Amino acid sequence: MRSVLNNQWTKPVLFLACLVPLAYLIWRAYERDLTANPIEFITHQTGDWTLRFVVLTLAVTPLRKIPGLAPLIRFRRMLGLFAFFYGCLHFGTWIGLDKFFDWAEMWKDVHKRRFITVGFTGFVLMIPLAVTSTAGWIRRLGGRRWQWLHRAVYLTATAGVIHYYWLVKSDVRRPLRYAALVAVLLGWRVVLWLVARRQHSASGPANQQEPATAETT
């Protein structure tokens, strides 16, 4: 397992795998098979994948605590950037295809429609994270501040789930599944934080701080 995770080819292969949802959409478009409502189909597909990549990104930190999976950290930045990538496609679909650059109407929607307000917020919060995802920015900000900033992804995940939940008419099963995943992944962090705080108060300020890394290799 470790050798697969450390293999130099794993990352390019994963990169291509992350493009498969986009390739699938392009293929469906080429086949003229984007359902009876293509714009809605593209919007939903790109939205689903944004949320999936957010969840995958959030899963990296817990998973790498499992013995042997520590090198997973190599892929976290890429997964996060793909979440942003699909978020851009989702947002772009809304702007260009759904609203057709009707800025006044979009601004009204962002104000008035709470599911759009919260979705928009989740997306905007990803922008600074994408910008500061480079090694240079980690250095400039300093590990602690960088880490603090990147906790905004917790808000993005929460906003994404609420956005989905508020969007559906009555069948909330799928949004609730995402909500459960995000709850587990964020809950794990809360538990860890509580445990660490307890140890901290028991043993004094000797705890080591985990180094901030977008990537360690």
Next chain:
Amino acid sequence: MGRRNFLLGLLVTGGAAAAWKKLPSLVAAAATGSVPVKLDGVIKGPYSTDETPTSFNDVTHYNNFYEFGTDKQDPAQNAKNFRTSPWTVSVEGEVAKPRKFTMEEILKLAPLEERIYRHRCVEAWSIVVPWIGYSFNVLAKLVEPTPKARYVAFESYYDPRQMPWGAGSGIELPYVEGLRLDEAMHPLTLLCLGMYGETLPNQDGAPVRMVIPWKYGFKSIKSLVKIRFVKGEPSTTWSLANAREYGFYSNVNPNVDHPRWSQAKERRLGEFFKRATLMFNGYGDQVASLYAGMDLRRYY
């Protein structure tokens, strides 16, 4: 036997077995009315729009029919083996002559008319459909509503064994709808038995449904089994699910937004740009008088 022949043999037997297995379901499909058949003697009805009908493929593969799943593509898939024969519709309540109609009787109550109507979903998409049927008031007059009848309540068929997808849909089933008596008796209100020259496909509400073209699509109840003339305003599925978002009247109205989205525009399936939504879905000349003096913002 060489290995290649052996493999070929396996393929052939496998194929034959598969075809054999499929045969009963094909036969069953014909016997249960699962496959649309051509309707004869259809005449051109009044009130048809001259707009181009939406493609048959879109109208049959983009459906809200939660008994068969909540994704738009689900009903086409999941309603394939839905049994629609034998079928009866029970008409009861405040009427002088309550009775049950078989499908055979319903098909012969009046000449079948083709009516090409605009159909606007509350989700802001729309289609144009060449429905087949006749005015609901034909059937209503036969049972003679009493003066106490002021509303009509409709109920859909619901069989959890045939429709296991309904349980997770988030709405209460069986699906129920309702109209004020004068709305139900309006000649535009269609008792619908077919579309595109044929009987209704299962996913579009076979074998009999309502079509009320000036109201949002969810008012046009599918797979109808019960009609009840009543004194008071009947419960309707979507307002039971969310009264703030879906009212009893649900007339198409570009000026009254759904709490979560605008109703000013709609996407006509098959078109790229959205188009403006028309008051009463463009049927204002015929139906606006039904709502004279009513605050349509309050009675949404």
